[in-house]
Amino acid sequence: MSxxxxxxxxxxxxxxxxxxxxxxxxxxxxxxxxxxxxxLALGLxxxxxxxxxxxxxxxxxPLVKLAETGLVFLLAVHMLGGIRVLLIENMPxxxxxxxxxxxxxxxxxxxxxxxxxxxx
Amino acid sequence: xADMIEVLLWRGKEDGRYQTFQVPQRENQTVLDVVxxxxxxxxxxxxxxxxxxxxVCGSCAMTVNGRPRWTCRTHTSRVVENGRLKIGPLxxxxxxxxxxxxxxxxxxxxxxxxxxxxxxxxRADPVETISPASAPRIAxxxxxxxxxxxxxFAACDTVRWNEDYLGPAALNRAWTLVNDVRDAxxxxxxxxxxxxxxxxACHSHQSCQEHCPxxxxxxxxxxxxxxxxxxxxxxxxx
Numbered sequence: 001m002s003x004x005x006x007x008x009x010x011x012x013x014x015x016x017x018x019x020x021x022x023x024x025x026x027x028x029x030x031x032x033x034x035x036x037x038x039x040l041a042l043g044l045x046x047x048x049x050x051x052x053x054x055x056x057x058x059x060x061x062p063l064v065k066l067a068e069t070g071l072v073f074l075l076a077v078h079m080l081g082g083i084r085v086l087l088i089e090n091m092p093x094x095x096x097x098x099x100x101x102x103x104x105x106x107x108x109x110x111x112x113x114x115x116x117x118x119x120x
Numbered sequence: 121x122a123d124m125i126e127v128l129l130w131r132g133k134e135d136g137r138y139q140t141f142q143v144p145q146r147e148n149q150t151v152l153d154v155v156x157x158x159x160x161x162x163x164x165x166x167x168x169x170x171x172x173x174x175x176v177c178g179s180c181a182m183t184v185n186g187r188p189r190w191t192c193r194t195h196t197s198r199v200v201e202n203g204r205l206k207i208g209p210l211x212x213x214x215x216x217x218x219x220x221x222x223x224x225x226x227x228x229x230x231x232x233x234x235x236x237x238x239x240x241x242x243r244a245d246p247v248e249t250i251s252p253a254s255a256p257r258i259a260x261x262x263x264x265x266x267x268x269x270x271x272x273f274a275a276c277d278t279v280r281w282n283e284d285y286l287g288p289a290a291l292n293r294a295w296t297l298v299n300d301v302r303d304a305x306x307x308x309x310x311x312x313x314x315x316x317x318x319x320x321a322c323h324s325h326q327s328c329q330e331h332c333p334x335x336x337x338x339x340x341x342x343x344x345x346x347x348x349x350x351x352x353x354x355x356x357x358x
Binding site: 009010011012013014015017018021085088089090093097 | 274277324331347
């Protein structure tokens with residue numbers, strides 16, 4: 001179907017569970033982008049204790065803590081979203097998937113907020 | 121209630137365009153009534169498909185204000201947005217003309233999913249007794265009222281992104297047969313639905329369930345197939 005004909009056919013995406021799948025996918029991509037940076041930071045230890053300590057001091061910066069809060073949110077929402085999908089695929093069907101997806105989102109927000117409270 | 125609805129109807133094939141009509145708004149008016157009014161009063165060359173008008177045959181599904189719907193049971197009062205209705209052919213299917221989509225790929229996928237009953241007995245055998253309370257019968261019952269309207273097929277982004285994907289309706293049909301104790305074709309059927317483009321391609325968006333006019337849940341059927349094919353694989357049957 002041509003892109004022009006498709007323009008009028010995206011209304012089905014106004015669906016909480018479609019959004020849940022997108023959140024799961026995009027959070028996974030964001031975490032995949034973060035992973036090389038994580039290994040890069042760990043790699044600083046190879047060059048010596050001082051470089052790693054310097055980097056860890058820099059991470060005490062409030063902006064970095066805020067970014068880490070986002071990271072905790074991404075980790076939690078991706079993990080809980082993944083568990084929801086695994087349960088769908090491997091356990092008997094359970095209705096109320098929208099509620100379960102919203103609960104996963106709420107739990108991820110709580111986890112991120114708890115991290116922020118500890119960090120400040 | 122406004123006197124008139126501004127109705128935009130898709131005209132032509134894939135590279136068509138929307139044409140605007142003014143249609144009188146009435147009490148208890150369905151989207152199919154609106155399309156029929158245009159065809160009878162404004163442009164007799166308008167092509168669309170319908171048969172029963174009462175939600176049984178599954179012929180009249182179209183895209184209404186961006187969502188796939190059965191038009192014979194969709195009241196305009198529920199879907200009109202700012203006095204406007206935008207009606208097009210079903211997505212994810214070739215367009216024959218105007219509002220008529222070509223359902224051939226949809227039914228070909230039913231065949232690919234082995235959605236045809238494979239008898240295990242002859243007419244000389246006694247009739248199989250199936251308890252309504254048995255687990256397979258309950259599972260089949262939950263999925264069996266599909267009217268083949270292709271609304272789920274049009275609402276599924278996996279269908280849109282993966283042209284090999286069998287789609288919710290074909291897999292839902294396969295699930296009803298997997299739970300039919302009289303059927304003898306499950307080894308081939310499970311192999312068909314476990315292959316590329318089968319049940320394991322489903323992303324569980326549940327758009328099929330969200331849009332199914334008969335309130336079926338093909339995602340649950342597909343999840344059942346995922347479990348059943350996994351069990352068959354572990355047992356070495358696939």
